Amino acid sequence: MLGTSSMKVTCGLMVLCLGFAAGAARKFPEYPVRAAGEYTIAVEKSGLVIGVQPIEGLAEQKTYFGAELTPKGFIPVFVVIQNGSSGDSFLFEKSNVGYAGVSSDSAPKMQSKVGESLGMLGPGLIAMKLITNATEVQENLLKKEVQSKTLSPGTSVHGFLYIPVPKKGERDKIHLQVPVTKAGTSETYVLNLIF
Numbered sequence: 288m289l290g291t292s293s294m295k296v297t298c299g300l301m302v303l304c305l306g307f308a309a310g311a312a313r314k315f316p317e318y319p320v321r322a323a324g325e326y327t328i329a330v331e332k333s334g335l336v337i338g339v340q341p342i343e344g345l346a347e348q349k350t351y352f353g354a355e356l357t358p359k360g361f362i363p364v365f366v367v368i369q370n371g372s373s374g375d376s377f378l379f380e381k382s383n384v385g386y387a388g389v390s391s392d393s394a395p396k397m398q399s400k401v402g403e404s405l406g407m408l409g410p411g412l413i414a415m416k417l418i419t420n421a422t423e424v425q426e427n428l429l430k431k432e433v434q435s436k437t438l439s440p441g442t443s444v445h446g447f448l449y450i451p452v453p454k455k456g457e458r459d460k461i462h463l464q465v466p467v468t469k470a471g472t473s474e475t476y477v478l479n480l481i482f
Contacts, residue, residue, distance in 0.1 A: 338369075341364045367444075370441065376439045461482055
């Protein structure tokens with residue numbers, strides 16, 4: 288038979304364990320990464336390949352982000368940039384990525400850089416704008432955002448861009464412009480993707 292002090296210790300441990308379980312961070316699965324050229328929306332120039340996958344389904348958004356982002360005015364777009372060149376390095380700067388809405392007549396409706404489209408919010412604040420009271424979701428959005436990187440031959444970078452879209456109704460096609468600069472030069476390639 289347990290004594291009073293043993294019962295208190297056992298109850299205390301149970302409460303502590305339940306507290307750890309309740310306070311444990313929520314785990315969000317990683318979005319599966321494929322080679323950039325394997326995406327249905329992909330473009331290649333000088334050995335540099337960019338593939339994108341917009342995450343349209345709300346159930347899929349809830350799985351990977353813990354929130355439905357499109358009703359909040361954003362579509363998450365998974366981006367993979369892969370340097371398949373034999374000797375060139377490229378600089379990818381996330382803040383230079385631009386987008387435009389494309390109507391049925393293919394004329395851009397708006398043009399801006401991703402960072403500027405959100406009122407000059409830094410990339411770290413995009414998640415705060417999306418969801419204000421869900422710290423774990425905010426951290427997950429930030430962690431999954433694509434980051435600027437120098438791409439040496441054979442390397443890649445991947446992550447999400449959160450592009451503004453209408454909260455209701457059908458969205459127009461999106462024209463995504465991804466400029467990359469050849470390292471050591473001022474030569475810039477602009478790769479265009481429409482989806």
